[in-house]
Every structure is written in C-alpha cells, then in structure tokens.
Amino acid sequence: MNEILKVENLTKAYDDLKVLDGVDLTVSKGEVVVIVGPSGCGKSTFLRCLNGLEDIQEGSVVFNDEVINPFKGSPAKVREKIGMVFQSYELFPHKTVLQNMILAPMKVRKAKKKDAEKEALALLDRVGLLSKKDSYPRQLSGGQKQRVAIVRALMMHPEVLLLDEITAALDPEMVREVLDVVINLAKEGRTMVIVTHELSFARAVADRMIFIDGGKIVEEGAPGEFFDDPKTDRLKKFLESFSYN
Amino acid sequence: MDTQVLISYLPRYVSAFFLTVRIGLIGIALAFLIGIFSAFCIHFKVYILSQVFKGYVELFRNTPLLVQLFFIYFGLPKLGLSISAELCGILGLGLLGGSYMSEAIRSGLEAVSKSQTESASALGMNRGQTFFYVILPEAFTLSVPAIVANVIFLLKETSVFSAISLMDLMFTAKDLIGLYYNTTESLFLLVSFYIVMLLPISIIGSILEKKVRYKMFGAN
Known part of the structure; x- marks a missing residue:
C-alpha cells in the first residue's frame, strides 16, 4: 500500500499547554482512519494540523512526499488536494448551493463554468439534492447543508478528505442521511480521516480506529478488536461511557 | 404663501439642488473608497497604516464637519494650498464620511466568522480570493443598513457647506431670506428640495438593502 499522509512526532502547543504530544500516524491510499476520544483530547486539533489550518511546534506532516506542515510558502496549493468538512458546515451564506460548489473550482483550479456546473449537478444528484441547487444555505436543513459541504469539498478532487465531527451539530434524525453519504464514499475507496462521536458509524466505516487521549495516541487497531477487545483501561472506560446498562 | 414668489425662486433652488447633489455624491463616493481602505487596514492590522487609520477615524x-471644513477652507491656503470651495466641500465630506464608512464596513468584516476564512482556505483559495469572493461580500451584506444610513446622514451634512460660501440649498435659502424676507416661501422650498433629494435615496437604499440581505437572511 502506498502512503499518502505521514505524520511524525507531531507536537502542538498553545503557549505552555501541550494539546498534541508526539503523535505518529501513517495513512495509506484508500484507507479510512477514524479518530475517537474524549472532548478536548486534541482530535479536532490534530485534524486541523493535517491541512495546515494549525501550525505545529515539533514534528512534520508529509503529504505525497512533500512536507506540508510546518509549511513553506502558501499552504493553499496543498489544501486543494486535502479537502475538509467542518462541524458547522461553513457554506458561504451569500451564494446558492450551486455557486458554493463551483466557486473554488473556478477560481483555484480555473475550471470552466460549464464543466464545473455539470460536475456539481452530478454530485448533487448523487446526494439527492439536485432540486436544491438554487437554494441559499439558510433554506436548507442541517443535514442538507452538511451533504452540500461534503460534495463541495469533492469538487476540488481531493486525494484525502478530512471530516471534523460532521454530525455533531445535527438533529438525530438527520445524522443518518449525512453518514450514508460518507459510507458510500468509503465504499468508493476514498482516503478519509474522520473525527466522530458516532461509534456505530465509526465501526461501519473504519479500516483503522485511533483513540486519542491527553494529546497522545493511546490505542489503535482494526475496528473489530478496538471495540470488542480494547487493550488499554482508558479506551475501555471511554467505550463504557457510551453504553447504558 | 405667494406662488409668484415660489416660482421666481425656483431656478436658484434647482441649481443649488444640483450643486448639493453633485458635491454630496462625489463626496460620498470618496468616503466609500476611504472607508473600504481604512477598514481593510484596521481589520487586517496592516503595519503602521492600521494605527494611522485608527487615529484618523477617531x-x-x-x-x-463645520470645524473640519474651516480647517480645510481656511487652513490649507495658509500652507500654500488653495483649492476651490467645491473641492473643500468634497474633501470635507469625504474625510468625515470615510471615518463613518470605515467603522460600518469594519463592523461587517468583524461579524464574518473566522471559520468562513478557514472554510475557503480549506478549499484551496488563497488569501486574496478568500477576501474578495467570501469575506467582503458577506461583510458588505452585513454592513448595508449602516452604509445606507451613513449616505443619508452625509447628504444632510451638506447643509453646513453654506459656511464656506458654497451655494448649496441651505446657502440659497439663507441668502434669499436675507435679501427679500420671504421666509415662508424660502423655507418651504428648502424643505421640499431636501425631501426631493433624500426620499428617493432612502427608498433606493431600502430596496438595495432588501435585495442584498435576501440571500443571507431571507425576506422579512
């Protein structure tokens, strides 16, 4: 398997507070890595370090043999290839769904408007939102916004997709429609790094599970083992906190 | 009220009206440019310039405005720069308006959440693209009510131009009252012309406001 993303000894600190403390991770092409952990453990920060939204104090992030964090020059070039979807959707509120999707391809990739629109409409159709192409984000439900945010990220043809707690802001009945989209992407062989609190979804979609606590990777493994036979006490305790019996 | 008098005053009011509108609109355009540049420098903490513009705004x-006009009109000639009263008016209005526009636009820029910038850059857009296609349009939408209010405020401020002998509406009214004592007719025309000037701008402003804000906030 060929490595696409390689993180070595990543350390991130805000002044004296160490948020991430020497994290190593390698992601192969086509792999889906799911990161879980208690609130404030640094998992979202870790994801943001992967596309350079956060600078790092030690270590490195290598993407396709190129060091991208700490970055030299403009990080924009690399971010084209690493898509990211946020918890709060972050669609552009002054643009319609279609305009949201074609803006970056036209400005960054210099795609022709006609081609970009054609591609956008096909993607919208796939996630069942073709009829919403001319709606503004305020007219969509949370689940619809998040589905648009996912296909908007796909418009840049990213090699890796980072998903940062994409269902955390959604009403329970809308979680499913968003996660189904992600599961389909996984089936297509997309490389993804996902941070989530949805454990059953994690189990279904992950090739590899990572448990971060206190800024360190505490345990990692295949989902079956990870959930059914956790090795460390901290992971056991974390998993127990999700069950009610 | 004497209709004969009204009609005979009309030509002077009409030319004063056009002078006021001309100076007002050019001054406001200048104010807008200064305001955008100043807000940009302050918001992005541009080295030194941000401090300069903060001082300027305060x-x-x-x-x-009257005091500012006196400084420009009587002060600049002392420095060897003599400019026409009309240019003084434009400059005064532009500088005063610039400080108000700067704050209106800056409040819009500050109201756009930081994660919008992150979202745009996560799509590979560079800083310039992010600013022009995402941040500025959103900020403008948020600032529109304040900008429209500023435009109306600035047009009314033109009434102090009479102090530097610009023959605007106010000057004309005062002049005619001084000459012929037809106070009622002069003041009636004064009010009428201000309304004729400002009412359409108010209406256009609120239509523009609705149109621009519809995208982000819907009809209400």
Missing part, C-alpha cells in the same frame, strides 16, 4: 468622528 479624529474625524469626534469633530463636527
């Missing part, structure tokens, strides 16, 4: 927001 200076011009906290002194009356």
Whole structure:
C-alpha cells in the first residue's frame, strides 16, 4: 500500500499547554482512519494540523512526499488536494448551493463554468439534492447543508478528505442521511480521516480506529478488536461511557 | 404663501439642488473608497497604516464637519494650498464620511466568522480570493443598513457647506431670506428640495438593502 499522509512526532502547543504530544500516524491510499476520544483530547486539533489550518511546534506532516506542515510558502496549493468538512458546515451564506460548489473550482483550479456546473449537478444528484441547487444555505436543513459541504469539498478532487465531527451539530434524525453519504464514499475507496462521536458509524466505516487521549495516541487497531477487545483501561472506560446498562 | 414668489425662486433652488447633489455624491463616493481602505487596514492590522487609520477615524468622528471644513477652507491656503470651495466641500465630506464608512464596513468584516476564512482556505483559495469572493461580500451584506444610513446622514451634512460660501440649498435659502424676507416661501422650498433629494435615496437604499440581505437572511 502506498502512503499518502505521514505524520511524525507531531507536537502542538498553545503557549505552555501541550494539546498534541508526539503523535505518529501513517495513512495509506484508500484507507479510512477514524479518530475517537474524549472532548478536548486534541482530535479536532490534530485534524486541523493535517491541512495546515494549525501550525505545529515539533514534528512534520508529509503529504505525497512533500512536507506540508510546518509549511513553506502558501499552504493553499496543498489544501486543494486535502479537502475538509467542518462541524458547522461553513457554506458561504451569500451564494446558492450551486455557486458554493463551483466557486473554488473556478477560481483555484480555473475550471470552466460549464464543466464545473455539470460536475456539481452530478454530485448533487448523487446526494439527492439536485432540486436544491438554487437554494441559499439558510433554506436548507442541517443535514442538507452538511451533504452540500461534503460534495463541495469533492469538487476540488481531493486525494484525502478530512471530516471534523460532521454530525455533531445535527438533529438525530438527520445524522443518518449525512453518514450514508460518507459510507458510500468509503465504499468508493476514498482516503478519509474522520473525527466522530458516532461509534456505530465509526465501526461501519473504519479500516483503522485511533483513540486519542491527553494529546497522545493511546490505542489503535482494526475496528473489530478496538471495540470488542480494547487493550488499554482508558479506551475501555471511554467505550463504557457510551453504553447504558 | 405667494406662488409668484415660489416660482421666481425656483431656478436658484434647482441649481443649488444640483450643486448639493453633485458635491454630496462625489463626496460620498470618496468616503466609500476611504472607508473600504481604512477598514481593510484596521481589520487586517496592516503595519503602521492600521494605527494611522485608527487615529484618523477617531479624529474625524469626534469633530463636527463645520470645524473640519474651516480647517480645510481656511487652513490649507495658509500652507500654500488653495483649492476651490467645491473641492473643500468634497474633501470635507469625504474625510468625515470615510471615518463613518470605515467603522460600518469594519463592523461587517468583524461579524464574518473566522471559520468562513478557514472554510475557503480549506478549499484551496488563497488569501486574496478568500477576501474578495467570501469575506467582503458577506461583510458588505452585513454592513448595508449602516452604509445606507451613513449616505443619508452625509447628504444632510451638506447643509453646513453654506459656511464656506458654497451655494448649496441651505446657502440659497439663507441668502434669499436675507435679501427679500420671504421666509415662508424660502423655507418651504428648502424643505421640499431636501425631501426631493433624500426620499428617493432612502427608498433606493431600502430596496438595495432588501435585495442584498435576501440571500443571507431571507425576506422579512
């Protein structure tokens, strides 16, 4: 398997507070890595370090043999290839769904408007939102916004997709429609790094599970083992906190 | 009220009206340019310039236009720069308006959440693209009510131009009253012309406001 993303000894600190403390991770092409952990453990920060939204104090992030964090020059070039979807959707509120999707391809990739629109409409159709192409984000439900945010990220043809707690802001009945989209992407062989609190979804979609606590990777493994036979006490305790019996 | 008098005054009011509108609109356009540049420098903490513009905003927001006009009209010639009264009016209005516009636009820029910038850059857009296609349009939408209010405020401020002998509406009314004592007719025309000037701008402003804000906030 060929490595696409390689993180070595990543350390991130805000002044004296160490948020991430020497994290190593390698992601192969086509792999889906799911990161879980208690609130404030640094998992979202870790994801943001992967596309350079956060600078790092030690270590490195290598993407396709190129060091991208700490970055030299403009990080924009690399971010084209690493898509990211946020918890709060972050669609552009002054643009319609279609305009949201074609803006970056036209400005960054210099795609022709006609081609970009054609591609956008096909993607919208796939996630069942073709009829919403001319709606503004305020007219969509949370689940619809998040589905648009996912296909908007796909418009840049990213090699890796980072998903940062994409269902955390959604009403329970809308979680499913968003996660189904992600599961389909996984089936297509997309490389993804996902941070989530949805454990059953994690189990279904992950090739590899990572448990971060206190800024360190505490345990990692295949989902079956990870959930059914956790090795460390901290992971056991974390998993127990999700069950009610 | 004497209709004969009204009709005979009309030509002077009409030319004063056009002078007022001309100076007002050019001054406001200048104010808008200064405001965008100043807000940009302050918001993005541009080295030195941000401090300069902060000082500028406080200076011009906290002194009356009349005082500023006196400084420009009587002060610049002392420095060897003599400019026409009309240019003084435009400059004064532009500088005063610039400070107000700067704050209106800056409040819009500050109201756009930081994660919008992150979202745009996560799509590979560079800083310039992010600013022009995402941040500025959103900020403008948020600022529109304040900008429209500023435009109306600035047009009314033109009434102090009479102090530097610009023959605007106010000057004309005062002049005619001084000459012929037809107070009622002169003041009636004065009010009428201000309304004729400002009412359409108010209406256009609120239509523009609705149109621009519809995208982000819907109809209400």
